[in-house]
Amino acid sequence: xxxxxxxxxxxxxxxxxxxxxxxxxxxxxxxxxxxxxxxxxxxxxxxxxxxxxxxxxxxxxxxxxxxxxxxxxxxxxxxxxxxxxxxxxxxxxxxxxxxxxxxxxxxxxxxxxxxxxxxxxxxxxxxxxxxxxxxxxxxx
Numbered sequence: 001x002x003x004x005x006x007x008x009x010x011x012x013x014x015x016x017x018x019x020x021x022x023x024x025x026x027x028x029x030x031x032x033x034x035x036x037x038x039x040x041x042x043x044x045x046x047x048x049x050x051x052x053x054x055x056x057x058x059x060x061x062x063x064x065x066x067x068x069x070x071x072x073x074x075x076x077x078x079x080x081x082x083x084x085x086x087x088x089x090x091x092x093x094x095x096x097x098x099x100x101x102x103x104x105x106x107x108x109x110x111x112x113x114x115x116x117x118x119x120x121x122x123x124x125x126x127x128x129x130x131x132x133x134x135x136x137x138x139x140x
Contacts, residue, residue, distance in 0.1 A: 010066055011058040014088035018054075021084075033057040033069060049073045054081040056088065079107035 033055055041048040054077055055069040068085035070077040083105035090103055 007058040007066075010088060010092045011056070013091040014056045014058065014066075014084065017087045017091060018056075018084050021080075033067075037069065053077045054084055056081075056085055075109060076107055079105045 037048070037052060037055065040052055049071060053071050053074055057067040057069065059065045059067070066085060066089065068081040070081035072078070083103065086103045086105070090101060091099065094101060
């Protein structure tokens with residue numbers, strides 16, 4: 001098996017795994033994934049943040065590397081990206097797309113510190129108070 005064929009198989013496994021959790025992944029048409037994602041973000045940042053949460057790049061020319069990309073706009077995207085990449089590599093190694101084997105990733109972020117909660121609560125109260133007083137004055 002050539003190096004390129006291995007990367008292509010990993011990319012196919014990634015597409016299979018990703019399609020189980022939503023729409024089929026968008027093909028970058030052989031372009032660099034970073035350039036593709038930057039083009040999408042430049043066209044519509046809202047569309048980019050809604051529809052492009054994770055991506056993967058299988059590169060056969062650099063010694064069989066697989067890069068998992070994530071959009072850090074959503075807090076869950078890091079765990080989701082790693083889960084998809086791990087499951088794609090597992091399916092590639094097992095060479096059985098119908099296998100029930102899978103890797104489950106659970107994301108439980110640490111709670112915010114007391115200082116952060118207090119500071120954000122005060123800021124939210126100030127914004128709400130200002131907004132309320134402005135709207136009342138504007139209404140009168």
